[in-house]
Amino acid sequence: xxxxxxxxxxxxxxxxxxxxxxxxxxxxxxxxxxxxxxxxxxxxxxxxxxxxxxxxxxxxxxxxxxxxxxxxxxxxxxxxxxxxxxxxxxxxxxxxxxxxxxxxxxxxxxxxxxxxxxxxxxxxxxxxxxxxxxxxxxxxxxxxxxxxxxxxxxxxxxxxxxxxxxxxxxxxxxxxxxxxxxxxxxxxxxxxxxxxxxxxxxxxxxxxxxxxxxxxxxxxxxxxxxxxxxxxxxxxxxxxxxxxxxxxxxxxxxxxxxxxxxxxxxxxxxxxxxxxxxxxxxxxxxxxxxxxxxxxxxxxxxxxxxxxxxxxxxxxxxxxxxxxxxxxxxxxxxxxxxxxxxxxxxxxxxxxxxxxxxxxxx
Numbered sequence: 001x002x003x004x005x006x007x008x009x010x011x012x013x014x015x016x017x018x019x020x021x022x023x024x025x026x027x028x029x030x031x032x033x034x035x036x037x038x039x040x041x042x043x044x045x046x047x048x049x050x051x052x053x054x055x056x057x058x059x060x061x062x063x064x065x066x067x068x069x070x071x072x073x074x075x076x077x078x079x080x081x082x083x084x085x086x087x088x089x090x091x092x093x094x095x096x097x098x099x100x101x102x103x104x105x106x107x108x109x110x111x112x113x114x115x116x117x118x119x120x121x122x123x124x125x126x127x128x129x130x131x132x133x134x135x136x137x138x139x140x141x142x143x144x145x146x147x148x149x150x151x152x153x154x155x156x157x158x159x160x161x162x163x164x165x166x167x168x169x170x171x172x173x174x175x176x177x178x179x180x181x182x183x184x185x186x187x188x189x190x191x192x193x194x195x196x197x198x199x200x201x202x203x204x205x206x207x208x209x210x211x212x213x214x215x216x217x218x219x220x221x222x223x224x225x226x227x228x229x230x231x232x233x234x235x236x237x238x239x240x241x242x243x244x245x246x247x248x249x250x251x252x253x254x255x256x257x258x259x260x261x262x263x264x265x266x267x268x269x270x271x272x273x274x275x276x277x278x279x280x281x282x283x284x285x286x287x288x289x290x291x292x293x294x295x296x297x298x299x300x301x302x303x304x305x306x307x308x309x310x311x312x313x314x315x316x317x318x319x320x321x322x323x324x325x326x327x328x329x330x331x332x333x334x335x336x337x338x339x340x341x342x343x344x345x346x347x348x349x350x351x352x353x354x355x356x357x358x359x360x361x362x
Contacts, residue, residue: 034085036314039215039242041189043159045125047308048332049088050081050325051247051318053095055105071108076322078112082122084329090218090245090316092129092164093149110153126153127160127245129193129218132167132174142177146186161187162218165194175203179210191216191245197232204240214242221246221313223255223303223344224281225353238312249307249315250300254278257285257299272354284347291340297330304331309341 035044055074081087095105106128113124128149130142146161161181163174178190192203195217204214217237221228221244228234228244237244250256252265254273259265261275261282285299292302300317307315308331319325336344 036243038160038189038191038314039240040213041160041215043125043189043215045088045159045314046086047314048086048304048328049090049127049245049314049316050077050086050328051316052089052091052105052109053247054318054320055091055096055103055108070320071103073321074108075112075115077319077325078109079116080322080325081319081329082116082124084326086325086329087123088125088127088159088314088316090127090247091153092131093145093152094129094131094164104152106149106152110155114154125159126155127162127191128153128158129162129164130174130177131164132171134168136167137170138173139177139180142174143180143184143186146177146181150186157186157188159187160189160191160215162191162193162216163195166192166196166199171199171203172206175206179207179212182212183210189213189215191218191243193218193245193247195219195233197236200233200236200242201240204242214240216243216245216314218245218247218316220248221307221315222249222251223306223348224251224284224351226345226348227353234310234312244313246307246313246315249317250303254281255285255288255299255303257289277354280351284344284351287347288344291336291344295334297334298327300327301331302336303344304328305334305336306341306344308332309336 034047036047037044078089081089089109091105091109093104093106096103096108109126113126116122116124130145136145150156150158161178163171163178167174178187181187182190190207190212191214192200195203200214200217207214217233219228219233221234225248228237234244236242252273253259254265259273259278261279264270264275264278265273288299288302292299295302297305304315304317307313315331317324317328319328
């Protein structure tokens with residue numbers, strides 16, 4: 001029998017054989033004990049993390065409402081991730097914040113971590129983000145926001161603190177704030193998110209002058225949204241030794257095979273992944289299913305593995321429940337062939353991307 005997951009506590013799937021494990025591809029990240037180093041920071045995290053955007057959110061996910069059932073499901077996602085050996089979680093101060101009925105994602109992650117650590121000794125690696133809001137000026141705003149995040153998380157420091165997006169102005173001050181946070185021991189590593197190649201190089205150079213390594217750039221990256229490959233961001237990350245953290249790695253569910261032209265996603269995602277788009281996507285999904293069948297893997301696990309195969313990439317799919325978290329863990333412990341990786345990329349080139357983040361072009 002084969003376990004969809006990679007560590008103890010994960011349930012095996014009856015009647016399935018284990019996929020062959022091939023030698024790992026070279027990566028710009030240094031691998032240690034099944035983990036990868038975030039750039040040159042010395043901080044190691046699991047090769048796949050869990051995104052906590054949906055936890056507590058009422059603006060995009062959860063059908064615009066948060067209740068006890070969804071809270072229990074999110075807690076299940078956290079615990080299942082830990083059970084399966086995934087200990088890297090990504091959140092942000094703006095996730096689940098400022099909207100009636102929402103609960104801050106950082107607060108939930110902090111609560112889940114505390115409850116788990118009261119039962120057993122477990123290491124949890126947390127990444128969170130600073131919102132570059134127009135009225136936030138200077139390096140002090142970064143430290144102030146970080147301390148608020150640490151309070152919500154219930155910790156004295158986090159493994160990774162990121163600038164969520166480039167500001168309209170004041171980015172030098174924000175970067176100086178990251179350096180201050182690093183030097184004060186409030187964070188173990190610093191990163192950016194949604195940074196273009198030029199902004200990434202500028203940030204890396206400014207921090208380098210202080211002896212502070214830029215650990216990561218978190219960007220939208222999936223099989224059907226490969227902008228980081230086309231705009232120079234992926235190449236720059238590899239060149240500079242900066243880890244690329246991939247958000248929306250399963251294209252907000254579009255690559256799971258769950259949605260079809262007759263059954264598109266509901267809510268805001270339904271306006272992005274329309275029946276017309278899903279019709280064009282279907283041949284690729286069918287091929288992904290065929291490839292997955294040869295490994296006894298799901299489409300979700302195949303497309304996450306495709307990202308890992310790019311090297312120097314840590315995907316962070318969002319898990320709403322334990323079942324999703326267990327499935328994500330099944331993307332680890334095996335590897336696609338080079339031919340399969342290139343075939344999937346070739347087919348995906350026929351599909352025009354439908355979503356991006358405008359600040360990527362700043």
